[in-house]
Amino acid sequence: MTVTADTQPAPDQVSPEVKAIHRRMLRRRRFSRALSYLVGILISLWVLIPILFITSMALTTPAEVRSFPKGVLPLIPLSFDTLEFFLRSRGIIPGIINSVVVAVITLVLSTLIAAPAGYAISRFVFRGRDAFRLSILAVRAFPIVILSIPLAVVFINVGIYDSIFALALMHTALALPTTVLVLSSVFSSIPYELEEAAMVFGCSPVQAFRHVVLPLVLPGIAAAAIFTFVLSWNEVFAATILTIQNRTLPAQVLVTLNQSSEPYQFAGGFFMMIPALIFIFFIRRYLFNMWGQITK
């Protein structure tokens, strides 16, 4: 609306034709605005209703989960029995701990390794910069998950198979290309002039980075780290292949899927979704940094 107001010349100068065009545009705009709300709400229902289903299955009694036909109203009766049953099942609590440990190691490793590279891409023009960027993009486009087969063989030979640290190494390889690209776009969003000004006033390059750039990029880095956490938390294929005893939560749920009851499965599905629901909310504004960067 504001845009229309800006482009509208003073009313006494415009001819009736231009007024008519403006009226038509306004009408059309209102119509498309209403249409977009309608479509948006429909798509939101498409996304939210399945989440509502799994939530109401997880937060009710196991008897209600097995009942048929299921009630139209969700969360009746509200109970944590199903979730508790799931959390008390063998291997679930250790699996959750393993998942968190792997995800934390992955986000620390990938942020530490990727941040300097992201800074280099965004701040320096150097020979091989485009080649480096392109190869990072190419790595991102590879089906990295299939690396778990040869890595499993290597890990068995080296003796670090079935370790959550080995899995974190794999997940870091998975997350690294995206993290480099995201962090380079985060650094690019901070004008170099700020750093320059700090250095003019006597900061060393390291001090300028520490006191000027770092506070500004921290939210972006945090968003990238959260995304890495979610990526590692969700990863199933490599986790199942690279571990036997020290399973992460998704791996544990997957390998026990055939022998488990429906309340267990539904509670597991819901539990795995929780981080996504929370974290995506916090980083939604940064998603374009993350994926938009890839198209450039």
Next chain:
Amino acid sequence: MPSAIGAKSRKKTNWAPYFLIVPTLVYLALFFAWPMAQGLLLAVREEGALLTLRPEPQSSSAIAGRLPRGTRVNILDQQANLIPPDELSEANLVTEVWFQIRAEDAQGQPVEGWTPGQRIRVREVDDNGAPLAGTVRPILSSTADPLTPVYAEPDGNSAILTALESPTPVQILDQATLEVWYRISGEQDGQIVEGWAQSRYIQVLSELTQGRIDRGNTSMLTTRHIQRMVSDRFFWPAVRTTLLLIVLIIPVQFVLAIIMALVVQANPKGSGFFLYVFSIALGVSDLAVGIVWYSIFTQFGYLNSLLQGLGLIDTPIIYLSARSQQWILIAVWLAEIWRATAIVMVIVVAGLQAISREVLEAAEVFGATLWQRIRYVILPLLRPSLQVALILRTILAFQVFAVVIVLGGGDIVTVLANETYRQYYDLRNFNVAAAYASFILLLSMVSAIFYLRAVRTQEEVTG
């Protein structure tokens, strides 16, 4: 000269960025490039397919020839050789123990040397059971040499110092473990190959002159794993389902993602909410999504509840069974559209934001309808974003795995990633799993190149 130095210093390379990218390069080389190469090798190489034979019973000697695993061989001769201590844990070793002895020979001269342990009867041991002294055993066979040779080294090839009669008393100073080597001959491609090999590789059959090569020590390039993959009964169904799902999912996903992106773009106020809801699926694992849709399609699930509530059916329909594969496909299709449209949407929104407002306004001012604006302004400008999204989405689609396991049980409806997992996890067949992995890699690269090509030629055609 000074000017040359000046020119050089002006062109001085700034090394800082290189230092900064080194960790990433090293990490990707270690955990990406190297395993990728290993994986490709694993798919075409067979460890221990060949046994290398030596002209002498020494590992360091030249190569006499190679025989494949499983070949029947004749055992012509055998001899024991010192084995390095770190190889004592190898499987299937045939070993001999040799003693270092001190004794007096027939002439009463003291002699010190090595002799096979089986020729000495041990008569005295220390507290730990280690032999201290014994006597030379008699040799009962009438044809064999009645004397026991004493060698300079624990090696049947070394010089014979003397020979002892039974029952000369001997002091046992030390002992050594030796591995038996066999001189074998076998036939390959009509040619006789003969040479020495260690006992660990050879299974001796009862006659003691016949044997079989149990395992090899040399790897061989082979297409065996690829052949096994292609002839697997799940291979073609997996290829078919994977490609079918890609063809069915991606167009719907792109239409939906573009609509989502337009909704987000059109609502500056509500876009926070819509953006959040539309991107939730970005953070949900394929396993969780599979379970979500399982709760809808299972026999006593939401779909049947709804249908029965509306009075459309009397008894619940069974969707996810071997007899209703089309329903499994539909469930996987819906689940994948639900889950993976978000990433396309985000890429498209990022692309839309890069399109300048003026262009869109101009189209509006000139009276273009919504459809005309999408068709003639937005889509052409979005092409680079769509191309990237298409490549990324297709490659991710080749890796679909947990959704199919949850909804299809893993063997009723199967995809390539699931077969990779099955070969590795259930069948413990690393090589065939690596062959599947390489096949997925090949398909991904072919599709990426195809998209890049297709878009380029289109550009050339249109101008």
